[in-house]
Amino acid sequence: MVRWEPGAGGRLREAAMELYVERGFEQTTVAEIAQRAGVTARTFFRHFADKREVLFAGSDDLLAALTRAVAEAPAEASPMTVVAAVLDVAGGLLGQDHERTRQRQSIIEAHPELQERELIKLARMSAGVAEGLRERGVPAPEAALAAEAGLAVLRVAFGGWVSASDPGDLRVAMRETLAALRKVTAS
Amino acid sequence: MVRWEPGAGGRLREAAMELYVERGFEQTTVAEIAQRAGVTARTFFRHFADKREVLFAGSDDLLAALTRAVAEAPAEASPMTVVAAVLDVAGGLLGQDHERTRQRQSIIEAHPELQERELIKLARMSAGVAEGLRERGVPAPEAALAAEAGLAVLRVAFGGWVSASDPGDLRVAMRETLAALRKVTAS
DNA sequence: AGCGTGATGTCACTTGATGACATGACCATA
DNA sequence: TATGGTCATGTCATCAAGTGACATCACGCT
Numbered sequence: 001m002v003r004w005e006p007g008a009g010g011r012l013r014e015a016a017m018e019l020y021v022e023r024g025f026e027q028t029t030v031a032e033i034a035q036r037a038g039v040t041a042r043t044f045f046r047h048f049a050d051k052r053e054v055l056f057a058g059s060d061d062l063l064a065a066l067t068r069a070v071a072e073a074p075a076e077a078s079p080m081t082v083v084a085a086v087l088d089v090a091g092g093l094l095g096q097d098h099e100r101t102r103q104r105q106s107i108i109e110a111h112p113e114l115q116e117r118e119l120i121k122l123a124r125m126s127a128g129v130a131e132g133l134r135e136r137g138v139p140a141p142e143a144a145l146a147a148e149a150g151l152a153v154l155r156v157a158f159g160g161w162v163s164a165s166d167p168g169d170l171r172v173a174m175r176e177t178l179a180a181l182r183k184v185t186a187s
Numbered sequence: 188m189v190r191w192e193p194g195a196g197g198r199l200r201e202a203a204m205e206l207y208v209e210r211g212f213e214q215t216t217v218a219e220i221a222q223r224a225g226v227t228a229r230t231f232f233r234h235f236a237d238k239r240e241v242l243f244a245g246s247d248d249l250l251a252a253l254t255r256a257v258a259e260a261p262a263e264a265s266p267m268t269v270v271a272a273v274l275d276v277a278g279g280l281l282g283q284d285h286e287r288t289r290q291r292q293s294i295i296e297a298h299p300e301l302q303e304r305e306l307i308k309l310a311r312m313s314a315g316v317a318e319g320l321r322e323r324g325v326p327a328p329e330a331a332l333a334a335e336a337g338l339a340v341l342r343v344a345f346g347g348w349v350s351a352s353d354p355g356d357l358r359v360a361m362r363e364t365l366a367a368l369r370k371v372t373a374s
Numbered sequence: 375a376g377c378g379t380g381a382t383g384t385c386a387c388t389t390g391a392t393g394a395c396a397t398g399a400c401c402a403t404a
Numbered sequence: 405t406a407t408g409g410t411c412a413t414g415t416c417a418t419c420a421a422g423t424g425a426c427a428t429c430a431c432g433c434t
Contacts, residue, residue, distance in 0.1 A: 004399090004413060029389065040414055045391065078374040116303035119310055123302070144343045145364070145371045152335030156328060177332070184332045185372050187265040191382060191430090216420065227383055232422065 004039070009047045009057075011037040016054040021103065025051075025111040052117045055104065059121045063128050065089055070132030079138050083150035086129055087174040090154055095161065095170025105162045126151040153177045191226070196234045196244075198224035203241040208290065212238075212298040239304045242291065246308045250315050252276055257319030266325050270337035273316055274361040277341055282348065282357025292349045313338040340364045 005011075015036035019028040030051055034041045048054045069089040073082040094101070108114040126147045133143035157177035161170045192198070202223035206215040217238055221228045235241045256276040260269040281288070295301040313334045320330035344364035348357045 006412095008412080030391090031389085041390090042392090042415080043413060046412075049391095051390070080372055080374050112307060115310070116307045119306035120299060120303045123306055141343060141347065141364070141367060142371055144346070145339065145368050148339030148342055149336065149368060149372055152332065152339050155335055156331045159331070160328065177328070180328060181332050181336060182372050184329055185267055185336055185369050187267050193381095195381080217422090218420085228421090229384080229423090230382060233381080236422095238421070 008037060008039050008043060012039070012044055012047055013054055013057055017104070017107075020055070020107045025107065025114060052114055055108065055114060056117055056121055059124075062090070062093055063121075063125055065093060066125055067128045067132050070129055070136070073136075075136075079133055079142055079146035080149070082133060082136070083129065083146050083153075084175070084178060087150055087153055087157075087178060088171050090125075091157070091169070091171035091174040094158060095167075098162075098167050102162055122151060122155070125154075149181065153181055156181075195224060195226050195230060199226070199231055199234055200241055200244055204291070204294075207242070207294045212294065212301060239301055242295065242301060243304055243308055246311075249277070249280055250308075250312055252280060253312055254315045254319050257316055257323070260323075262323075266320055266329060266333035267336070269320060269323070270316065270333050270340075271362070271365060274337055274340055274344075274365060275358050277312075278344070278356070278358035278361040281345060282354075285349075285354050289349055309338060309342070312341075336368065340368055343368075 130147035157173040317334035
């Protein structure tokens, strides 16, 4: 006889998504999430640092992929070229599962606490990319600027892609938005 | 005899800053802040929505100043020119009181919860500027990009200015950083 | 004097979050 | 087979954040 079903983390993620959709974020308690997942509230907090974190489970993987993309970019590439490569990777990873992403994003946009968490995750991405650029020999301010510019592109492109009724490839949107950024900043 | 000393909000801000410096953010309770300010914990929450907000009291004024700067920019100015004007205003307001700002920032940087709050405040600035640009007739994606680019400049310039041992005028740093952004994105 | 208003205090309560300890399935190894 | 360790979980206790409801009382106005 099993003492507990495996995969508690995944079940908690599912349950949380469902409940956040059904009643909203503040209206659902951790106890309810845990109950639906068949575990205790205490177990919830062993899998996720807090009630918000459950919506941002994949972000560590994304960060890792982005920093890898920085490291693996051609040595002669300019900082913005590296950032473009990073955006391509990000677009590939974020641009799957439009419907699910859209649902998740609508939860986040309805709750400032969740937006805060999302913003700090994105800030960590930017910081990670900047650090990677510095390790490639890019001077610190230039690295930070390139990374922040990339973040600007990502935010705008992703926002448009999520809210689009007929979304194309997010990577394409990223490239177009990067081009638009170049045009805007040049004016 | 006065029933209570006026200026509870200001006293709470002072007390919170002091305690956050003395023991760190999580180690100080709202009850302690309130006690030092001579009020009740309940009163703290009447002045500030939560324990973090007390560090971001001026941000509404800043946002208002920035949106005003957008509205008051010359009609023929390009989006990035408007953003440059906004950055000048931001630099003027944020660039006072280096020592106090530095202290406040060191508290924020030591606590992710506070970084989250700061990021959402900045995101609101960006959103406000973008909205102002749209009201000037700038197409939505371009407006968002210009505002986000401005935010990138602000973050990098402000970060450098805060950590500088001998800070110059933040507005100058803003202009230089904006020029650097133009150079970086153009590569 | 009477009256409303506004900032505060008091109390009770829910919920998020954490520490300490117990439990029992699973695994390796003697 | 037995023994012991590990790991995920449960249980219990506790603290602190945050909120709603109601009382209080100085002040200004009429």
